[in-house]
Amino acid sequence: MSGFVGGLVWGLAGGMLIALATVFGVWWERKVAGRIHMRIGPQTTGPAGLLQVPADTLKMILKEDITPAQVDVRVFRLAPHIVFVPVAMSLTVIPFASGFAPLNTSIGMLFFLAVPSLSVIGMLLAGWSSRNTYATIGGLRAAAQMISYELPRTLSVLSVVVLAGSMRPLEVMEAWRPWWILANAIGFLVYFISSIAEVNSIPFDLPQAESELVAGYFADYSGIRWGIFMMTEYGAVVAASLFGAAVFLGGWRWLPGAFGVVLFIALTLLLITAIIFVKWTFPRMRSDQLMTTAWKILTPMALVQLVIVGVIVPWM
Amino acid sequence: MNIDELRDHLCGQYPDLCPLFSIEFGDGTLQVECRGLYDAAADLKSLGFDMLGMVTAVDRGEHFEMVYRLTSREMSVGMFLKCLVPRDKPHTRSLYDLWPAALWQEREVYDLFGIEFDGHPDLRRIMLPEDWVGHPLRKDYQDERIIKRPDYI
Amino acid sequence: MAIVDRVGSALEHGPGRVVLSSLDALFDWARSHSQWVMPMGTACCAMEMIASFPFTKFDSDRHGVIPQADPRHADVMVVAGTITRKMQPAVIRLYEQMPDPKWVIAMGNCTVSGGIFYYDTYSVVRGVDEFLPVDVYIAGCPPRPEAVQDALMQLREKIRQESIGPNTRHVRKLTLPGPGESRASVEPSEPGEVG
Numbered sequence: 320m321s322g323f324v325g326g327l328v329w330g331l332a333g334g335m336l337i338a339l340a341t342v343f344g345v346w347w348e349r350k351v352a353g354r355i356h357m358r359i360g361p362q363t364t365g366p367a368g369l370l371q372v373p374a375d376t377l378k379m380i381l382k383e384d385i386t387p388a389q390v391d392v393r394v395f396r397l398a399p400h401i402v403f404v405p406v407a408m409s410l411t412v413i414p415f416a417s418g419f420a421p422l423n424t425s426i427g428m429l430f431f432l433a434v435p436s437l438s439v440i441g442m443l444l445a446g447w448s449s450r451n452t453y454a455t456i457g458g459l460r461a462a463a464q465m466i467s468y469e470l471p472r473t474l475s476v477l478s479v480v481v482l483a484g485s486m487r488p489l490e491v492m493e494a495w496r497p498w499w500i501l502a503n504a505i506g507f508l509v510y511f512i513s514s515i516a517e518v519n520s521i522p523f524d525l526p527q528a529e530s531e532l533v534a535g536y537f538a539d540y541s542g543i544r545w546g547i548f549m550m551t552e553y554g555a556v557v558a559a560s561l562f563g564a565a566v567f568l569g570g571w572r573w574l575p576g577a578f579g580v581v582l583f584i585a586l587t588l589l590l591i592t593a594i595i596f597v598k599w600t601f602p603r604m605r606s607d608q609l610m611t612t613a614w615k616i617l618t619p620m621a622l623v624q625l626v627i628v629g630v631i632v633p634w635m
Numbered sequence: 636m637n638i639d640e641l642r643d644h645l646c647g648q649y650p651d652l653c654p655l656f657s658i659e660f661g662d663g664t665l666q667v668e669c670r671g672l673y674d675a676a677a678d679l680k681s682l683g684f685d686m687l688g689m690v691t692a693v694d695r696g697e698h699f700e701m702v703y704r705l706t707s708r709e710m711s712v713g714m715f716l717k718c719l720v721p722r723d724k725p726h727t728r729s730l731y732d733l734w735p736a737a738l739w740q741e742r743e744v745y746d747l748f749g750i751e752f753d754g755h756p757d758l759r760r761i762m763l764p765e766d767w768v769g770h771p772l773r774k775d776y777q778d779e780r781i782i783k784r785p786d787y788i
Numbered sequence: 789m790a791i792v793d794r795v796g797s798a799l800e801h802g803p804g805r806v807v808l809s810s811l812d813a814l815f816d817w818a819r820s821h822s823q824w825v826m827p828m829g830t831a832c833c834a835m836e837m838i839a840s841f842p843f844t845k846f847d848s849d850r851h852g853v854i855p856q857a858d859p860r861h862a863d864v865m866v867v868a869g870t871i872t873r874k875m876q877p878a879v880i881r882l883y884e885q886m887p888d889p890k891w892v893i894a895m896g897n898c899t900v901s902g903g904i905f906y907y908d909t910y911s912v913v914r915g916v917d918e919f920l921p922v923d924v925y926i927a928g929c930p931p932r933p934e935a936v937q938d939a940l941m942q943l944r945e946k947i948r949q950e951s952i953g954p955n956t957r958h959v960r961k962l963t964l965p966g967p968g969e970s971r972a973s974v975e976p977s978e979p980g981e982v983g
Contacts, residue, residue: 353849362850364821371852377818378863383887385860541860541887763911764874771910784907 333407337554344553382542394448399547401441414488427488446536457535461526467613472513474621475506478628506624507567514559522601560590663714673728683707690740729755747772820947826862831869833896833930840933859885870898891923
């Protein structure tokens with residue numbers, strides 16, 4: 320399959336993967352968060368609360384669709400899709416199994432890092448079109464934060480690219496060696512923290528800031544339009560975890576065949592759970608602390624990682 | 636510092652305020668004419684009372700009694716400052732220039748008693764809706780919305 | 789709600805009675821098991837409500853109830869605390885911002901009837917049902933967090949009776965608890981019975 324039809328099919332598959340990831344991810348997050356709080360998460364709806372998220376989704380679909388009177392209607396309706404589509408697209412360059420990456424392009428790594436940044440435009444549009452002071456503030460904060468954390472994330476993945484000698488996803492996986500985990504340890508830490516910032520998860524959720532801005536840039540969205548923002552957030556978490564598990568932790572390289580894929584999924588789940596743990600443990604950072612972390616702490620760490628890798632490569 | 640020491644300190648610094656100072660139930664009260672309220676308050680502030688904790692009023696029938704609670708952090712002592720405001724066209728000088736805490740407290744007194752404060756930058760109702768008529772904490776406040784509690788024996 | 793409403797009315801007048809009851813069962817299940825609450829807490833009852841909602845001892849998350857601070861994302865508004873005349877326009881405004889379908893739980897004596905402020909006061913609204921359509925009342929001053937959870941469960945039962953067809957209501961025969969029983973028993977309605 321190539322061209323338009325191929326793109327359509329893989330795009331739909333990516334969207335469905337995000338929807339499934341959200342259904343599982345929200346349930347998993349509420350259960351893990353419950354256990355962190357020493358309580359049980361969703362329990363009543365379905366066995367072990369597994370039907371909780373389908374119930375939530377069905378309810379959201381049946382909600383009244385409010386478009387407030389003062390918003391810019393076309394932009395307001397377009398913004399959730401601008402936020403969602405780049406994240407869905409970024410799932411296509413992840414190497415899922417040996418010989419299988421939906422889009423095995425020669426700039427794969429760059430594609431994964433650059434394309435989700437387009438959602439920033441969507442967040443800005445969502446905040447701006449709401450014609451609501453606090454939504455606009457949330458949108459501006461989101462833009463500043465996402466742009467700032469692009470740099471350490473890209474630099475940390477760059478060190479993997481330097482070690483692999485290529486940006487094509489499957490070639491990176493072919494070149495992966497177990498000692499890369501040690502060599503890229505600092506880079507992995509930087510990647511982990513920057514990914515949490517990219518998906519607007521606590522401690523970096525200033526754009527949402529539940530106790531402050533009351534949902535920030537998606538404050539005026541109701542029903543399934545808001546659901547699209549939530550799906551984007553979970554989709555981004557899953558994409559970042561998949562990518563981190565593949566490129567930093569080796570993914571399916573440890574075991575042959577199907578066992579490798581199962582291990583890959585297990586590593587992804589581990590990273591998702593780590594993100595959930597961080598989310599429900601730490602308080603929120605202020606904007607100046609956020610910017611300081613990005614520019615003064617994470618970027619130098621990523622540069623140090625690059626230097627380390629640069630020293631190692633001639634000896635490979 | 637305790638109240639007697641405060642009385643001595645006050646009498647030493649401002650002898651003309653001394654006869655107005657009385658001690659009841661262990662707390663000191665300075666009772667002044669409302670004309671001289673601002674000057675007395677300024678004197679007390681330079682004496683060391685840097686914190687205005689409460690501004691309120693009591694409807695005594697023929698007049699309102701303004702009550703100010705002043706606290707000094709360095710001297711660790713508090714006292715009351717009182718003045719009597721006549722009932723018709725009640726007004727007195729605002730103490731906002733001395734203690735900014737008086738801003739909303741005086742708005743509350745205006746809202747509930749109707750006492751106007753000259754020199755207050757933003758005198759309007761604070762706890763009741765803007766279009767309310769009447770001042771509820773006066774003893775002669777009538778409102779048909781109030782349901783009186785029945786007396787059960 | 790518009791599309792679902794039209795579909796509901798269309799199905800009601802056609803041969804769709806069976807479809808409607810199945811759809812109703814599904815939609816009511818979804819709505820009743822996923823109540824997102826907007827905590828409109830003004831006074832002391834807010835403390836008990838905070839204890840009940842996401843916090844650990846009286847966990848409401850296991851019933852699918854999560855607090856949403858933004859009214860546009862919420863289904864249920866729990867008015868907890870005394871509502872004064874000055875606060876009334878704000879509560880109305882937030883209620884109007886909630887999307888349909890929405891419900892209101894009046895928590896605590898002040899929102900039910902004015903509570904201890906019924907007599908001798910000029911500024912308290914005597915019961916939130918003066919300006920909001922209340923679905924469940926919780927008595928108590930303040931009610932215990934278990935009472936709040938019980939109210940959410942009763943709201944769940946109430947939502948189960950609703951229908952997307954505007955002239956249909958699934959009537960349940962409610963028998964109040966006898967001595968020694970803890971819950972009322974509910975029998976489903978006869979097929980075709982309209983309330």
